[in-house]
Amino acid sequence: MSKVIGAPADTEAVIGLEVHVELLTASKMFCGCRNAFGAPPNTLVCPVCLGMPGSLPVANAKAVEYLCKAGMALGCTIAEYSKFDRKNYFYPDMPKNYQISQYDMPLTTGGSVTLPSGKRVNLTRIHLEEDTGKNVHAGESIARSAYTLVDYNRAGVPLMEIVSEPEISSAREAEEYLAELKAVMSYIGVSDVKMHEGSLRCDANVSIRPAGARELGTKVEIKNLNSFRSVGRAIEYEIERMRACVREGERIVQETRGWDEGSGTTHSMRSKELAHDYRYFPDPDLVPLELGRALLSRWRTELPELPAAKRTRYVRDFGLSEYDAGVLTSERSDADFFEAVAAASGNPKQAANWMMGDVRKVLDRAEMTLASARGRPEQVAALITLVANGTISGKAAKEVIESVMIDGRQPADVVAERGLAQTSDAGAVAAFVDQALHANADSVASYKAGKEKAFEFLVGQVMKLSRGKANVEMVRGLLKERLG
Numbered sequence: 001m002s003k004v005i006g007a008p009a010d011t012e013a014v015i016g017l018e019v020h021v022e023l024l025t026a027s028k029m030f031c032g033c034r035n036a037f038g039a040p041p042n043t044l045v046c047p048v049c050l051g052m053p054g055s056l057p058v059a060n061a062k063a064v065e066y067l068c069k070a071g072m073a074l075g076c077t078i079a080e081y082s083k084f085d086r087k088n089y090f091y092p093d094m095p096k097n098y099q100i101s102q103y104d105m106p107l108t109t110g111g112s113v114t115l116p117s118g119k120r121v122n123l124t125r126i127h128l129e130e131d132t133g134k135n136v137h138a139g140e141s142i143a144r145s146a147y148t149l150v151d152y153n154r155a156g157v158p159l160m161e162i163v164s165e166p167e168i169s170s171a172r173e174a175e176e177y178l179a180e181l182k183a184v185m186s187y188i189g190v191s192d193v194k195m196h197e198g199s200l201r202c203d204a205n206v207s208i209r210p211a212g213a214r215e216l217g218t219k220v221e222i223k224n225l226n227s228f229r230s231v232g233r234a235i236e237y238e239i240e241r242m243r244a245c246v247r248e249g250e251r252i253v254q255e256t257r258g259w260d261e262g263s264g265t266t267h268s269m270r271s272k273e274l275a276h277d278y279r280y281f282p283d284p285d286l287v288p289l290e291l292g293r294a295l296l297s298r299w300r301t302e303l304p305e306l307p308a309a310k311r312t313r314y315v316r317d318f319g320l321s322e323y324d325a326g327v328l329t330s331e332r333s334d335a336d337f338f339e340a341v342a343a344a345s346g347n348p349k350q351a352a353n354w355m356m357g358d359v360r361k362v363l364d365r366a367e368m369t370l371a372s373a374r375g376r377p378e379q380v381a382a383l384i385t386l387v388a389n390g391t392i393s394g395k396a397a398k399e400v401i402e403s404v405m406i407d408g409r410q411p412a413d414v415v416a417e418r419g420l421a422q423t424s425d426a427g428a429v430a431a432f433v434d435q436a437l438h439a440n441a442d443s444v445a446s447y448k449a450g451k452e453k454a455f456e457f458l459v460g461q462v463m464k465l466s467r468g469k470a471n472v473e474m475v476r477g478l479l480k481e482r483l484g
């Protein structure tokens, strides 16, 4: 790499992601301790997850099922035979001085994640392991803290590691890859995938090489990426740092670098360990995993419709755009809500407009989600129907939606209470129309002389006379009739 001299345009970035996903099982990977976030420190522990001498691990069947389902959803090949290995290293958050993981026989290989552009990022493997505990530094950083505390509640939580091939070529693609993985995991319900609680974590391997080259450059692993945004920013920063190194004729060092959110930079943490440093060997306390075909095919039938299939169906059956379908399917709960509104109103397009428009707006303003809102799909559908059958105008509906979503009120009640119903009584509307025509002879004359704009003015006058209550479609119809 050091011989490559050139402008940034002459290099391309090569990125691979290692994503850790905590599985949403009731208990830990090899013991009966509860798997939960946020409990008081060291309250969810036992001799097994603390690595006490003589304790024996037993694999959690649900974790194996969840990992296999994740693999199936991503098109991976599931190994009917695999085993657990010990990865040996010393670090205070690892009470046994080794982590139970999978080395040469992971549960799945292959598979891929498809990005919105249609590009497929292939997966190397997904393996099952246990999470470590958590070091809690007393100060703001290791260097500044007088002491470090260790919380072992997380030690032994089932964790899957999803490793991609180095086929991602920009920060944006990395974020898209993560978003799709997150959507798939939340759809199949194997994890709550909350980056801020650490149940979804990501390390990025980044390197650069001359554009079009086949050989990979020296890679750097970036850790401490706590949000989609920090993944993108860190990758962008690192690519630029490497390009600057190349320009200056410096050698890029293979190392692990930490991302610092505050300064927006990466810093050297340690030179990268090689696999043989870990002295992997099969865990003698655990039997190998043998999954029968019958079990695997049963799990396959239990998979729900996945985001990609839903998007295709929304475009095909509901006539939505790719973009709208993408937004509506990014969370399973949102997609379920939308489909319920579409079914109850019989109007998928309007349902999509409301979900992505005014419903979203009022929820964002109140800092609520669909799950925490009191409004239910049937109420949103009822509001759509009130507009469709002419009871209220679209404008009035926008005034009603907040009470529906935030307070859980019935749209018809809000309409009655605020007197928002339109006048669709033909006689009453005709009276307003005639009154407006009589009072605006000039506009009538200019319309007849070919000035289309005068028509809208007259519509406005009728609406004003009716104090906004006249059914605007009826007004238009009657005006055309009278002026025709």
Ligand SMILES: [Zn+2]
Binding pocket: 028, 031, 032, 033, 044, 045, 046, 047, 048, 049, 050, 156
């Ligand atoms: Zn335990």
